[in-house]
Amino acid sequence: MYIAPLAQLIESFERMPGIGHKSAVRLAFHVLNQSEEAVENFADILLTAKKSIHCCQICQDLTNTEICRLCSSPERDSSTICVVEAPKDVLAMEKTHEYKGLYHVLHGVISPMDGIGADEIKVKELLARLSDNTVREIIVATGSTVEGEATALYLARLIKPMGIRVTRIGSGLPVGADLEYADEVTLIRALEGRREI
Amino acid sequence: MYIAPLAQLIESFERMPGIGHKSAVRLAFHVLNQSEEAVENFADILLTAKKSIHCCQICQDLTNTEICRLCSSPERDSSTICVVEAPKDVLAMEKTHEYKGLYHVLHGVISPMDGIGADEIKVKELLARLSDNTVREIIVATGSTVEGEATALYLARLIKPMGIRVTRIGSGLPVGADLEYADEVTLIRALEGRREI
Numbered sequence: 001m002y003i004a005p006l007a008q009l010i011e012s013f014e015r016m017p018g019i020g021h022k023s024a025v026r027l028a029f030h031v032l033n034q035s036e037e038a039v040e041n042f043a044d045i046l047l048t049a050k051k052s053i054h055c056c057q058i059c060q061d062l063t064n065t066e067i068c069r070l071c072s073s074p075e076r077d078s079s080t081i082c083v084v085e086a087p088k089d090v091l092a093m094e095k096t097h098e099y100k101g102l103y104h105v106l107h108g109v110i111s112p113m114d115g116i117g118a119d120e121i122k123v124k125e126l127l128a129r130l131s132d133n134t135v136r137e138i139i140v141a142t143g144s145t146v147e148g149e150a151t152a153l154y155l156a157r158l159i160k161p162m163g164i165r166v167t168r169i170g171s172g173l174p175v176g177a178d179l180e181y182a183d184e185v186t187l188i189r190a191l192e193g194r195r196e197i
Numbered sequence: 198m199y200i201a202p203l204a205q206l207i208e209s210f211e212r213m214p215g216i217g218h219k220s221a222v223r224l225a226f227h228v229l230n231q232s233e234e235a236v237e238n239f240a241d242i243l244l245t246a247k248k249s250i251h252c253c254q255i256c257q258d259l260t261n262t263e264i265c266r267l268c269s270s271p272e273r274d275s276s277t278i279c280v281v282e283a284p285k286d287v288l289a290m291e292k293t294h295e296y297k298g299l300y301h302v303l304h305g306v307i308s309p310m311d312g313i314g315a316d317e318i319k320v321k322e323l324l325a326r327l328s329d330n331t332v333r334e335i336i337v338a339t340g341s342t343v344e345g346e347a348t349a350l351y352l353a354r355l356i357k358p359m360g361i362r363v364t365r366i367g368s369g370l371p372v373g374a375d376l377e378y379a380d381e382v383t384l385i386r387a388l389e390g391r392r393e394i
Contacts, residue, residue: 001288003261009246012239017227023215025285030214031243032250032259039247042209043240046228049206050236053229062229064200088222091198 006032058129060105060122062087070102077101079136083126083155085109085143093141101139104129109147110154118154126155130162137165144171144189203229255326257302257319259284267299274298276333280323280352282306282340290338298336301326306344307351315351323352327359334362341368341386 002010006028013024031039055061056068059081063069070076070090080101084090090103108121129135138159142148156166172190173182182190199207203225210221228236252258253265256278260266267273267287277298281287287300305318315321326332335356339345353363369387370379379387 001291003250003259003266005242005246005249005261006259008242012242016224018220018223026215027213028246029283029285031247034247036247039243043243045202045205045209046236046240046243049202049225050228050231050233052202053200062200062203064202069200086226088226094198 055105055107055122059103060107060125061090061103062105075100078134080139081126081129081135081137082139082141084141085148085151089141101137106142106151109142109145109151111147111150121151123155123158127158130159130164135164137167139167139169141169252302252304252319256300257304257322258287258300259302272297275331277336278323278326278332278334279336279338281338282345282348286338298334303339303348306339306342306348308344308347318348320352320355324355327356327361332361334364336364336366338366 001007009028009031010021010024013019013027014021016024019027031042034042052064053062054064056063056066056071058067058071061068061070065072077100081104082093082099082101083104083106084093085106085108087105090105093099093103104122104126106121106123106126108116110116110118110121126138130138138155140152140155142151152168156168159166170193171186172193173179173186179187198204206225206228207218207221210216210224211218213221216224228239231239249261250259251261253260253263253268255264255268258265258267262269274297278301279290279296279298280301280303281290282303282305284302287302290296290300301319301323303318303320303323305313307313307315307318323335327335335352337349337352339348349365353365356363367390368383369390370376370383376384
């Protein structure tokens with residue numbers, strides 16, 4: 001029913017995550033209401049982002065330089081690597097301003113159900129970083145999902161024999177949460193992870 | 198915190214209607230996960246849509262031809278014009294397969310609160326279509342909002358003296374709706390619009 005170029009635009013938006021048909025139509029009309037200059041600018045930003053952003057050769061985080069800001073910083077403690085699933089997890093950790101080590105982005109988790117094994121994520125690249133003996137500890141900060149836990153166990157089994165400490169981030173009740181609303185698995189984890197006070 | 202080209206991309210998405218920060222971040226990462234070819238294709242679709250789509254010289258609906266499909270169709274009844282607020286309203290009317298006349302898209306409604314008068318919407322273009330005496334009826338199908346009603350009244354006052362019939366689409370209970378859940382204003386309209394059965 002829509003004229004061809006509009007239908008194509010709507011379809012493109014519909015293919016994006018979390019965008020249904022009605023949102024796609026609204027976004028397409030929004031684009032048509034913009035000035036030609038604004039649309040050209042947006043197209044340019046899309047292409048620039050896609051073309052200039054790639055994975056850091058060391059930590060695999062997204063960067064627009066060869067080696068990312070964190071990997072090339074002399075202020076970061078290179079004896080610790082925090083392993084995360086995705087680039088946005090690096091940002092979440094950095095927001096704490098607590099962690100001073102380096103990162104390694106796996107770009108996924110091991111998930112046999114989805115056909116994703118260790119070879120499909122950046123495990124090889126992590127192992128390559130451990131060969132020169134500067135790394136003393138690997139903190140596995142994958143999500144506390146089944147896949148995140150399985151990936152953590154896999155990495156521990158692989159890396160511990162190299163004489164490197166492998167730790168897992170704590171799991172339990174989020175700060176500020178009521179026990180009442182916590183699910184059972186979280187409570188079991190919170191109990192297992194109890195500490196002396 | 199994000200590297201510059203990514204931050205720019207996120208900002209661009211955030212400026213779109215109904216897209217909050219988290220959605221914008223998700224969309225930006227979705228773009229980065231696409232192949233360079235797919236992103237180029239999307240940029241192309243954006244530009245093509247923006248550059249090829251403009252208003253029909255007659256009805257002001259969006260089109261990629263000089264005169265739109267409906268205005269140039271010999272099968273449409275040129276004695277009736279249905280006046281709507283926006284291009285998507287034409288599509289909504291066309292879906293009924295009941296209306297066989299032409300359209301006129303106002304691209305807005307008169308709204309003094311937002312500083313939108315008759316000159317800011319396509320009223321002048323509508324009047325220009327009435328000069329050759331082919332039009333016998335104008336059906337005002339603007340929304341049943343305060344602005345939609347005000348625009349309908351304004352058009353009626355302007356066009357009736359030209360000897361052209363001006364009608365307003367019916368207002369009342371939507372088909373399939375329960376009285377229980379209808380608001381009072383809708384019920385008042387439904388009562389006013391009652392017909393002999």
